[in-house]
Amino acid sequence: MDLLPEIHGPIGVFDSGYGGLTxxxxxxxxxPRYDYIYLGDNARAPYGTRSFEIVYKFTLEAVVRLFEEGCPLVILACNTASAKALRSIQQNDLPILAFDRRVLGVIRPTVEVIGNMTKTRKIGVLGTLGTIQSESYPLEIKKLYPDIEVYSEPCPMWVPLIENNEHNSPGADYFVKLYIDRLMNxxxxxxxxxxxxxxxxxxLEKIKKYLPSGVQAVAQGEWVARSLSDYFKRHPEMDERCTKQGTCRFYTTESEAKFIDAASLFLHEKLDVRHITLG
Structure with a gap:
């Protein structure tokens, strides 16, 4: 029996919106040497308030599309998708659809480092309603650090403030302080x-402003990047399948112009954006 040829291509990065750009x-x-495709399902965002079933359906559609674009590896750069869809895709879909591809999330890399950061063994999680309701962070943290207590607070207004370019407004200060106070209480x-x-x-700067002195905020990007680099060291066969021309393409289910305008909050470069449809 002939083996299927190995797929070589860019790393796929998926998010329901723009946050995955961070x-x-x-x-x-x-x-920087690797090739990337970023896919934002902006037309159907946000995912944070959607049901598990819908998030799973939408996420799987995006993963399949990135596979079709030649990606051997896809990063779910979305906490809601990582919380509600990652495990099902890894366990149920990959063995049937693409046994030689991999899908990774953003929750586990963050959880892995948290044990070395907290001294009191009491941590907080700020996230979308979907991520908080999934309890993915408390469940993953308990697996690695049973002694850590986790307190969670949903922040439903933060994503709309950012995506409507209101993150520097006085209203943003109000809602940042509101949710942080609720968590610390x-x-x-x-x-x-x-x-x-x-x-x-x-x-981040506003969050640091309203967190009590001595409380550190942990953003995910640095730790996801470190985790991916470590993953490639442990899986050189996957590293070899990721092409390295230093390119980056952007796909959106919304209009290209709207994506470029919103993405300017996150990236400061000229973007090559293409409109696609999912589903």
Whole structure:
């Protein structure tokens, strides 16, 4: 029996919206030689309030499209997709659809480093409603660090503020302080806070402003990039299948012009954007 030829191509990076660009930016900074395709399902965003079934359906459609574009590896640069769809895709779909491809998420890399950051062993998680309701962070943290207590707070207004370019407004200050106060009121001993949404680094300075002194905020991009680099060291066969011409293409399910305008909050470069449809 003839074996199928190995797929060689770019690394796929998927998000429901624009926040995954913060992950892409850190990955490209750490690994600039690789080729990338970023796919934003902007027309159907946000995913944060959608059901598990819909998030899974939409995420799988995006993963399949990136596979069709030749990606041997796809990063779900979206906490909601990582929380609600990653495990099902890895366990149920990949063995049937593409046994030789891989799909990775953003939750596990962040969780892996948190144990070395907290001294009080009490941490907070700020995220979308979908990510918080999934309890993915508490479940993953308990697997690695049973002694850590996790307190979570949904921040439903943060993504709309960012995507409507209102993140520098007084209203943004109000909502940043509101959700941080709600989190800290759950436990005053929290010393480390995970920003469990890839949009949130845009608000990082405001978040630091309203966090109590001595409480650190953990953005995901750096740790996802480090984790991917480590993954390639452990899996050189996958590293060899990722092409390295230093290119980056952007796909959106919304209009190209709208994507370029919104993406300027996250990336400062001329973008090659193409409109696609999913589903």
């Amino acid at each position: 992950i892409l930016d850190e990955i490209r900074r750490a690994m 759950q436990c005053s001993q929290i010393d480390t806070v995970i920003l469990g949404c890839t949009h949130y680094p845009i608000l």
